[in-house]
Amino acid sequence: MSRAQDAVRCSLCSEVVVIHCKSCDVNLCGQCVKPHIDRNLSIKHEILPFTSELFDPEAEVQKCKDHPKQPCDLYCQDCNVPICSRCLTGNHKRHGAVDLEEICTTTRTMVKEDLEELKNFQKEYEKIVKSLKMKAQKYTEHCKQEKSSLQKIKQIWHETIDRSIQIIEKRLDGMLEEDMKCYQDNIEEIQRALERVTKSLKRNENLLRNDNSFTLLEYESEVEELRLVPARRDIKPPSLHPKDVQEEAVVQQLVSLEFSVRSSLPGFTISKTGQVCTVSTRVLVEEHTLLATIKTECSKLKGIQCESKERVWVYGEDEKLRLLDKSGSMLNCVTAISGNSQKDIALNKDGEIAFSHKTEECIYLVRNNKMEKLFCTPGWIPYGVSFNVDGELMVCMRRNDHMESKVGIYREGNLKKEIQFDETGKPLFSASRNNMYITENGNSDICVSDWNACAVIVTKKDGEFRFRYTGNLSRSFKEFYPHGIDTDSYCRILVVDRDNHCVHVIDRNGKFLCFIACTLHDPFVLSVDSEENLWVGECDTGCIKVIKYLD
Incomplete structure (x- = not known):
């Protein structure tokens, strides 16, 4: 059938x-x-x-x-x-x-979203193709103009060479005229002497033929007078000597050519709204390289923020914020409020440090080495903090009875937005007392690592749920417990997997890309510096390991 x-x-x-x-x-x-x-x-x-x-x-x-x-x-x-x-x-x-x-x-939802993004991509790529064609056309027109200029230069140099040849020809004609006159004078003088010799010769022949005694008595010899040949000029003819000039040297004398210059334009990403932003085009390497191991004085290293490619802010259980260089030397130190209640740190564009305070349920800001209370979160315990591209502070919070969790976005101390539930009203985050960390991706997504949920939860900027990453168990049988989280310029998400002693790298859509292990032991927090090297803080050892993972 x-x-x-x-x-x-x-x-x-x-x-x-x-x-x-x-x-x-x-x-x-x-x-x-x-x-x-x-x-x-x-x-x-x-x-x-x-x-x-x-x-x-x-x-x-x-x-x-x-x-x-x-x-x-x-x-x-x-x-x-x-x-x-x-x-x-x-x-x-x-x-x-x-x-x-x-x-x-x-996946179907993702395909629909991708379709809309692809339409934006199409517009941008069409703009680029149009721009490249216009540049190619302008380049061709420019080269035609330069070739026209070269023909003018050619004509000028042809005329110059013709004039130079004419000058040399004129000089040669002048030499010929003068030297010919000299030759003529010599010829005339010698000709006159020759005529005297001929005349004397005939006279002597006649004397001998007639043999007249009276005539012989009148003979006067001219031999001695004619014995001395008159002086005359000898002239070496003029010669042209072409210069032995290399062709390239002639070209350099005639005109200089500045070669075209090729440069690489950086790639860029296209946001969901069609906006573009420049990004790195560096790719993941197969073998990760440990660039440095920095020993800190922190007991239980729990926070890390790169200030530059050479300097990093850290904190541990001793409640001190330290600025270190790559050698581990301390450049600055700020004593935070005691009580072992500090949870996370964030660095803004002005170099100011925000940190969460568990006991007081508030956020502090370190400005010019002085602490000030920025705002409070009454009834909610602040955990992970991070500044977004707009300068707003994103704060992970758990209710003080540990029954709810959410993300608050603050501008100048005022709550502007809360992210807590998905479109169906279900909680996005787990209800517990364990750590949460947060960062913003280059495509404006908000990425939260939720330890108790064993997941990374990613939402759009407006709080709409995008995806949940729950780890990749191919490397280990241990559960995925995420901690510190950050992103790079290619919108990859990097998150610490403490129990498996590694860092997971996933793409902007939650697809697993690779693990970074590189001798890590008890990794807890991480940060990506301006050169896109990864700084991983180890909790128990108090060490920071700087790792190259891109090429």
């Missing part, structure tokens, strides 16, 4: 389908409609009666490769493959698995 003749079954169970969810493109029986909607409350479901026109006879329910009789209803995040429930006791035991329909829904 063909598939088209069989009864169409529910996507969640084996019952006959009666309903079709157009939003999720799944077929459902009557019993599975409510569980499907409850499982995906963030989506507005369009429920339609199932008809044969909605059935695609070519579509098949994906079966598990390891258990062919079982439909795939889960997705293994470690192996990135669909699996069935039985796989959790076999090849995918202890792997992170999520509901297949849920991840498909999440």
Whole structure:
């Protein structure tokens, strides 16, 4: 019997389908409609009666490769493959698995978001192509103008050379005229002497032929007078001597050519709203390099903020804020309020340090080495703090009875926004007394590491939930307990995994990229400096390890 003749079954169970969810493109029986909607409350479901026109006879329910009789209803995040429930006791035991329909829904939402972003990308890329074509056209026109100028230079030098040749020709003609006159004078003088010799010769021949005694007595010899040949000038003809000049030297004498200059324009990211910002194009390296190990005087290192590529602020259980250089030398020290209640530190653009105070439920600011209370969070214990690009202070808070958690965004001490629940009203963060850390990504996302939830929760700037990263267990069987968190200029998220002695690197959409271990022991907090080297603070050892992870 063909598939088209069989009864169409529910996507969640084996019952006959009666309903079709157009939003999720799944077929459902009557019993599975409510569980499907409850499982995906963030989506507005369009429920339609199932008809044969909605059935695609070519579509098949994906079966598990390891258990062919079982439909795939889960997705293994470690192996990135669909699996069935039985796989959790076999090849995918202890792997992170999520509901297949849920991840498909999440992916579908991501595809829709990406579609809108891709439209922005298209506009930006079209602008770049248009700009490059215009530059290429201007470049060609410029080169044509330069070639025209070169022809003018050629004409000028041709005329100059012609004039120079004419001058030399004129000089040569002058020499010829003068030297020919000299030769003519010599010829005339010698010619006259020759005529005298010839005349004397004929006279003597006649005397001897006539042999007349009286005539012989009158003879006067001219031999001695003609014996001396008159002086004359000898002239060496002029010679042209072409200069032995190299062709390149001639070119340099004629005109200089400044070569075109090529430079690299930095890449940039395009935000969801279409805004652009320049970013680094450096890539992750396979082998991470330990650049330095800095020993601090901190007992239980719990806070770290890079001030520059050479200096870092740290604090520990002794409640002192220290500014250190890469050698570990202390450049400044500020004593915070005692009581071991300090939770986190943040550095703003003006070099001022904000820190959270657990006992007093407030935020302090260190300005010019003096402390002042910035604002209070009555009823809420502040934990992680971080300044965003707008200069606002983002604060992670847990209610003092540890039953709720949230993020508050403050501007000049005034609460501007709270982030606590997702679109369905469910809490985004865990309810506990354990640490939370926070940072802003380059795409304006807010990233929170929640120790008790064993997750990194990422929301948009307006607080809309984006994704939750729960670790990658391929490296260790220990649970993922995130601590310190930061981002780099390529919007990668770096988060400490204390129990597994490493740092997780994920992309802006929560995809795992790599681990950074590099001899880390009990890592607790981290910070990325201006050269995008990673500074990791180890709690128990009190050491900071500076690691190169980009190329």
